[in-house]
Amino acid sequence: MIPEIVQHLLLSPFQAKSLCSFIENKTVDFVLFEELLLASKRCNHWANFGPVLCALEAYLAEQLKRPCR
Numbered sequence: 704m705i706p707e708i709v710q711h712l713l714l715s716p717f718q719a720k721s722l723c724s725f726i727e728n729k730t731v732d733f734v735l736f737e738e739l740l741l742a743s744k745r746c747n748h749w750a751n752f753g754p755v756l757c758a759l760e761a762y763l764a765e766q767l768k769r770p771c772r
Contacts, residue, residue: 742754764770 739755742758743749746754748754
């Protein structure tokens with residue numbers, strides 16, 4: 704038997720839209736998502752201040768011309 708919370712996630716986009724109309728439907732790029740998580744997998748660091756956050760901070764620092772912390 705599928706838990707109710709999982710059944711909710713399996714609804715079609717039309718059904719899901721009617722549940723929460725002010726939130727747009729989004730698609731997930733699972734290939735990109737997997738690539739981003741590879742650094743966390745290699746380090747076995749999935750939570751606070753892990754490698755993905757460090758990469759994001761470095762990217763933003765470069766884009767905003769600000770030093771990393």
